Amino acid sequence: MRAEGIETELQVVEGKRANVISVLHGTKGGKSITFNGHIDSVPPFDMKDPFSGRIEGDILHGRGAGDMKSGIIAMAYAMIAIRRTWA
Numbered sequence: 001m002r003a004e005g006i007e008t009e010l011q012v013v014e015g016k017r018a019n020v021i022s023v024l025h026g027t028k029g030g031k032s033i034t035f036n037g038h039i040d041s042v043p044p045f046d047m048k049d050p051f052s053g054r055i056e057g058d059i060l061h062g063r064g065a066g067d068m069k070s071g072i073i074a075m076a077y078a079m080i081a082i083r084r085t086w087a
Contacts, residue, residue, distance in 0.1 A: 035075035
């Protein structure tokens with residue numbers, strides 16, 4: 001994000017856990033948009049074969065299958081794409 005000219009801060013929460021906060025300031029004073037997401041993983045709890053990534057029918061099962069890591073990168077790239085249109 002910094003390499004793209006987007007203001008970015010690493011906010012340490014605890015130990016090695018941190019939040020990444022990126023801000024892209026507009027140029028005209030119009031409305032704002034907020035992208036918000038998380039990349040934590042759910043503990044395996046009582047999942048059947050949590051690390052298998054098995055498919056049953058058309059459903060993917062396993063630890064992390066429903067996390068939003070791809071959503072985070074989509075939001076980051078949206079910010080990058082917006083920033084690049086200003087160049």
